Amino acid sequence: MKHIAAQQQFYVDVRHYAQKDELSYDLSQHLPRRLAVGPIMVVADNPAIFLSVIRKRLARMQAEIEREHARTLNRHKKMGFIRELVRLNTACFTTKSQTLIARPDVLFTAPHTLAGRQLPCQTIYIATAVSGRQLHAVLRMLVPGGLVVIYGEWQTQYAAVITALNGMMKG
Amino acid sequence: MNNSALPNNTVFCIICHQAVSYGDATAGSLYADNTQAFACNAHIAERVRWTLAWIAFDVDQHLVRERTAQKSGQAS
Secondary structure, X not given: XXXXXXXXXXXXXXXOOOOXXXXXXXXXXXXXXXXXXXXXXXXXXXXXXXXXHHHHHHHHHHHHHHHHHHHOOOHHHHHHHHHHHHHHHHOOEEOOOOOOOOOOOEEEEOHHHOOXXXXXXXXXXXXXXXXXXXXXXXXXXXXXXXXXXXXXXXXXHHHHHHHHHHHHHHO | OOHHHOOOOEEEEOOOOOEEEHHHEEEEEEOOOOOEEEEEHHHHHXXXXXXXXXXXXXXXXXXXXXXXXXXXXXXX
């Protein structure tokens, strides 16, 4: 975690990557850990393409978990693997906020669609450059104690947005 | 062990069981009491270890929640 916002209102994690591959790997490793915590939003330039990349990586992870499940006789470990597989298999990943399901578990969206949205999230991954205004819109959807993960360099304008938002929350 | 016993600006890594600074950690799932659990950033590169450790952690916390619910059921 590179930054912790004042008042412990939320956590900000700035994660660096050299190639786009590293970003999708890091996100696909991290995202399952946040699935049980609550709804997730992923902000990316091409949400549909990025969702497909993440799905492929998660499918590979599921195969690894199935292998580990077959390898162990430990009852608790088996229970953990089954719970994880069920969670991954039943989670709703989508690029459409208006679906038949009342609330998707993981919504992939583009930065320009953020304005005016009100989808409370426990975790928000920002996998592309966003403006200060877009970051503000994202952070307003984050529930108290939530986590925002920003991939790439920390922009100086972000600090001002977080300070302003903390002021609003305190007020 | 969770983070309440540690000095300020450090958190407990659920994978290597060391105290680490916030700067070297990332937030994952939650403890049974709904407080935030963390792991070292470095472990995310260890694909299988990262996943298995968090799965084991989640099961432990699930069992803690169940035991707590049983105890409170018995008490009432």
